[in-house]
Amino acid sequence: DTGVSQDPRHKITKRGQNVTFRCDPISEHNRLYWYRQTLGQGPEFLTYFQNEAQLEKSRLLSDRFSAERPKGSFSTLEIQRTEQGDSAMYLCASSLLGGRQETQYFGPGTRLLVL
Amino acid sequence: DAKTTQPPSMDCAEGRAANLPCNHSTISGNEYVYWYRQIHSQGPQYIIHGLKNNETNEMASLIITEDRKSSTLILPHATLRDTAVYYCIVRSEILKTSYDKVIFGPGTSLSVIP
Numbered sequence: 276d277t278g279v280s281q282d283p284r285h286k287i288t289k290r291g292q293n294v295t296f297r298c299d300p301i302s303e304h305n306r307l308y309w310y311r312q313t314l315g316q317g318p319e320f321l322t323y324f325q326n327e328a329q330l331e332k333s334r335l336l337s338d339r340f341s342a343e344r345p346k347g348s349f350s351t352l353e354i355q356r357t358e359q360g361d362s363a364m365y366l367c368a369s370s371l372l373g374g375r376q377e378t379q380y381f382g383p384g385t386r387l388l389v390l
Numbered sequence: 391d392a393k394t395t396q397p398p399s400m401d402c403a404e405g406r407a408a409n410l411p412c413n414h415s416t417i418s419g420n421e422y423v424y425w426y427r428q429i430h431s432q433g434p435q436y437i438i439h440g441l442k443n444n445e446t447n448e449m450a451s452l453i454i455t456e457d458r459k460s461s462t463l464i465l466p467h468a469t470l471r472d473t474a475v476y477y478c479i480v481r482s483e484i485l486k487t488s489y490d491k492v493i494f495g496p497g498t499s500l501s502v503i504p
Contacts, residue, residue: 279433308491317477317494318434331491366433368492378424379492381433 277301279382281367287388288357295353296385300369307350308379309342310366311335318366324350325372357389393417393480399499402472408465410498412478415459420483423454424492425463427474434477434494437463468502475499 280299288294300307305326310318321340322332326347336342339357344350354361364386368379395413402408414423422441426434438445438452440461445452451464465472477497482490 281433310492317475317496318492320491320493323491364431368434378436378439380436381426384431384433386431 279367279369279380281365281382281385283385284383285386285388287390289390290357290359292357293353293355294357294387295351296365296387297349297351298367298369298382299349300367301371301380304369304371304380305347306370306372306377306379307344308368308370309350309352310368310381312364312366312384313362318364321352354387357387359389362387362389393421393493394478394495396476396478396495396498398496399501401501401503402465402468404470404502404504405467408463408468408472408500408502410463410465410476410478410500411460412463413460414478414480417458417480418482421480422483423452423458423461424479424481425450425452426477426479426492426494427472428477428497429471429474437476439481468500470502470504473500473502 282297308323309321312318321336322342324344327344339355342352364384366384368381370377370379424439425437428434440452454461475497
């Protein structure tokens with residue numbers, strides 16, 4: 276499968292714990308996006324990378340959230356001191372800058388439940 | 391904010407064509423219309439996109455009105471597996487070959503009924 280992959284697919288944690296999610300984009304894609312989706316809502320943009328540079332962050336991305344893409348390939352999203360309000364689906368998407376209108380392709384998501 | 395308006399829900403009989411409307415009355419000349427769908431508990435799936443001409447691929451057809459203020463996604467023979475939330479999105483070109491992030495609205499929940 277050459278699509279976007281995310282790991283883990285599900286995560287249950289206790290309030291106050293740190294969690295880290297991983298996203299592997301489509302291999303030649305140089306842009307990588309993180310979105311968050313709560314129940315009944317459409318996905319909301321969090322941040323994106325072009326190669327290893329983080330180019331934009333949403334105001335939704337509080338200080339407890341950090342994302343990295345150190346080598347311009349896979350990316351990690353870490354949430355420190357999780358809160359119950361962080362419970363959501365975290366989605367990753369990738370695209371090719373200069374590709375056909377830079378279409379974004381999404382991964383299956385990581386579903387986080389904070390108890 | 392999303393630049394599109396869609397009905398919150400629709401039903402379609404299995405085997406019939408599903409026609410999903412979308413209004414984007416403030417669309418500008420360099421903005422593309424995109425459609426994604428999201429089956430329950432999965433990530434959004436790209437379906438199709440277009441600028442002003444009608445487009446067709448193996449999944450669906452996209453019909454854009456001449457004034458570009460609305461569009462219709464057509465699933466020609468809906469199956470139960472097409473039950474999903476369908477998102478109509480307008481994406482802006484920021485720089486040549488660079489496009490803005492995807493901004494999702496609430497979408498249309500399509501139920502295909504046996």
